[in-house]
Amino acid sequence: MSQTAALNERIASPLGRPSYLADGVTLKSWLLTTDHKRIAILYMISITVFFFLGGSAAALIRYNLIVPEGMLRSAETYDRLFTMHGVIMVWFFLVPAVPVTIGNFVLPLMIGAHDLAFPKINLLSWYLFIAGGALALYALFAGGVDTGWTFYAPLSTDYAEGNVVLLVTGIFVSGFSSIATGLNFIVTIHRLRAPGMTWYRMPIFLWSLYSTSVIMVLATPVLAITLLLLAFERIFHVGVFDPRIGGDPLLFQHMFWFYSHPAVYIMILPGLGVVSEIIPAFSGKELFGYKFVAWCSIAIAVIGFFVWGHHMFVAGQSLYASVVFSMLSYFVAVPSAIKVFNWLGTLHKGYIRFDAPMLYALGFIGLFTMGGLTGLFLAALAADVHLHDTYFVVAHFHYIMVGGMVSAYFGALHYWWPKISGRIYPDMIARAAALLMFLGFNLTFFPQFILGYLGMPRRYHSYPPEFQVLHVLSSAGATILAVAYLMPLFYLTWSLFRGAGAPANPWDAKGLEWQTPSPPFTANFAVTPVVTEGPYAYPTPGTSQPHV
Amino acid sequence: MKFSLAEASANAAETDYLIAGFVAVSAAVLAVVFGLMLFYVVRYRHNSPIDRGQIAERSFRFEVSWTAATLLIFFGLFIWGSIMYVRLYLPPSNALKIYVVAKQWMWKAEHAGGQREIDTLHVPVNKPVELVMTSQDVIHDFFVPAFRVKRDVLPGQYETLWFRADEVGTYHLFCSQLCGTGHAAMIGSVVVLSDPDYAKWLAQNGTSDTLAQDGKQLFIRYGCSGCHNDHGTVRAPSLVGLYGSPVPLSNGTTVTADDRYIRDSILQPRSRIVASYAPVMPSFQGVISEGDLLKLVAYIESLGSENPP
Amino acid sequence: MSEEIAPHVHFQYANARHQAETAISGMWLFLATEALLFGGLLLAWVVSRHWQQSSFDAGGRETVLWIGTINLALLITSSFVYSTGLGSIEGGQPRRLIQCCWITAGIGLLFLLLKFYEWHIDLSEHLFPAGPFKLHGAEAGGARLFWTFYFVATGLHAAHMTAGIGLVLWVARQARRGAYSAAWHTPVEVVGLYWSFVDMVWIVLYPMIYLVGRGA
């Protein structure tokens, strides 16, 4: 920022304004707030609750799989556990995670706005999320559902007991929450950018939030109508998916995956954006190939809608459609490869520091690449015939979702924690937690690749004895992973009360959000800032040593 | 504890080579990514004094060529995978047909000779076997890891899966599409027998009469013979030599009478009426069970067909 | 940034036109989600009809054509009337806008009444897909598929219709309170977009439900 220091001062000067945290302490001021920062905090708390609920279900699953006949005696309980793990993690943690917590908080700050375009709709989004979550939790705990998070017909419509309709309604309601958030972000990024902030001067995180929102807005309605048809068929025992009257069960899979594959891009794109923020900040160097990375986010969002058929290669889909979807699935991998290349380009000749966010980002690059490459295994038709619905698939999407998305979420949490809470977290413990997570993760999920190749099917409560060693390894890894996830909960909460006060720009990073005090005051900026240069205006190496 | 999976079918080896190809290419890409990352992280850590110098501008072309190269390699693997898939998708015409009915949490197999077995499947070695599968309730999936084949079994329609087992032995059979509580219990074994053993097994387990003979009794019991008989073809078309032959329909199109068409016409006759016949045949949906249906279809096939099995 | 902020302009918009366009683009994006919601239903219609063409159309022939056709004409007219209302407020005549709003809401209500009457006819003829069904034999399966699609589609459309009438009446009430003027009438335009969208949905649903099934 080449503005004069005075202007900087005027932009960020709190002028005695209280920080958004201190601006009203009554419960009403929190529950009826339209301040995007407070809504981000509300979301962060609810996301954390759902994360640990889903995580405990995962722990029970891994506990059950220690012995071939299953530690939990009833397969029914196991089915309900992995359905609960799937539903909570997909719709109540991964889809909302970064966009609603970090995105809500940071987007207006990054574009120099006071708030999102429709603040009331933003609050409505949180209430829809809580309503949907409550409904889903009640359905899952008051009997649960044993169809898996995919709800395939005719199992979900005619043969499964358990409160499918209640759970489906919960997801239906939470779908509107993500539509509201997506709509808010798209209109805000289009309409409320600070003067001078052209599209190419926006940080990459906003590009990825924009493309995530495009998917949220355009894919979620199809999920809504699919769940509506499913509920109709389950209530009236007759519907378009019912093979007995000539309906097509594959129609359900088509409509479900039309949402669910773009949904996995909803989950990963914000992570790609976060890493594109953290890597330049801790390499002290401009992001390599900004335009490439920016347009790759949009490309992932658009091409992500063409490829859903690769979930149905062995499901009875026609030969012609399978080949077409398989080919398209290879094109969707190109933008992700370009992003990884550009991150490496950013590290090249940088001034790399190893703070906790950077460790999470470096872990993300490795694990996301492994997840992406194993996805190409599954996109090949003949390999998918063998590997489909085995633990290979489980390992693939956990590498991307847990290895990629969750470490990006934790990286973002640590990167913007000083800005959000105004406190500094204990650095060494945070780095230890990051490393522990990397190790625990690999021990948990790498054995599952081998299990999958050996033919161990998904969603099995009990399994042939020859798979036991790999399952025990995986369960051991899961315990380490659980510890690595609990550590941040403790030291971040500890930092809220005892952490040192955070300066406005603890990481010497570029970007408008680091212009405001930590934590920022409610209106974000005293005077709307004018943007005169790109988002990563670090001094190019060789010209001048960036101040340390 | 074993790390290798038996390669017990013709396409198993090639599937393993394809997967090995992917592992090799992915390992190379990962080596580059992890290698570069570790190298940069150590060499350019923030307090290392080495000179950073100007960033080389050629990397734009390097990036495009690197991405195009990896895409081409993966595209090669995609084409190889697709060719294999087409071969896996279409069963050879001379395959031995075995009917499989999946039911919530068990597999029922019925051989042409009338042998019936639950949760096991005996097949001859070195001969293509085609499984004609349907489900009575939810979607199941017939998965034999050792053969590297799997196919979802859909209710209300036939799905075919074929393989050529080339190693004698017993292999796991899994259901790999979630089908409810007993999903994990719906496993069995595929037993590959040498030709003499297979013949002996067929003899031992053969019931008194073959599938077709069972079908003949059902053909009479359900009253089909009343209309479809050899001498009069006034009320209903003759079924002799029907199987595999083209059938002209009332709406002008012609279809080949394969087992799907026969099963269809029994369950829902009015949807495809043979040319110049009145739609008088009643529907037998809900009257004839899947098992009996297979026997009737086998009987009609046995009434002399274009290409005898 | 002009300190004098026009009325109703939220503290963060540069001027009224900026906020108006933001609200309109926000509604258009919401209509995109609604379009894909009904788009999913369209896919269900195409695929179900593909598998069961003859029996699907057999179900289609049981629909009450005259009510559907009148409803189509009604909705087109209501969309036209509301647009003239919007035109009149732009010309600064709130009184004429209020009249147009009442006419639009009236037509909408008439549409709903006709629709409920049609449902009554259908239910009395056992055309609801579950339970005892009017058609038997070969056509029953596909007909049940058609009527599942019919009740989900018309139910969803009627729900949107009710919401639309509510919004139009709210606009009428606000206009009577003098909230709108030639300078500022964004909510009128936003509700107009929503109303015309609901009309569009019926325009597409009409041939799918009433016309494609009938014929040779």
Place this chain on the structure above:
Amino acid sequence: MNKLDRRLVFGWLGLLALAAIEFGGSYLPLPRSLRPLLLLPALAMVATVALLFMRVATGPAIVRSFAIATVFWLIILLGLGTLDPMTRAVYQVQSTELP
């Protein structure tokens, strides 16, 4: 009756005319597989409503991009969505009565 009202009235009459064409078209003896062509007049009516009543052409550029994106995504949903059923050769067993 200013210029705007006159355009609206023509639009309205046009829509009713298209509806009449569609209604008449349904009596043509089209073969069953071609009957969905009756949706063409409906698409024309949708375009008219969008252009005239919703003023998609005269609004800000962002509105046009959202409208075009909607049409593009509907084409993806319906196009790729019907790719499999249209090319799937297997016979769908039409069972009729619910057991």
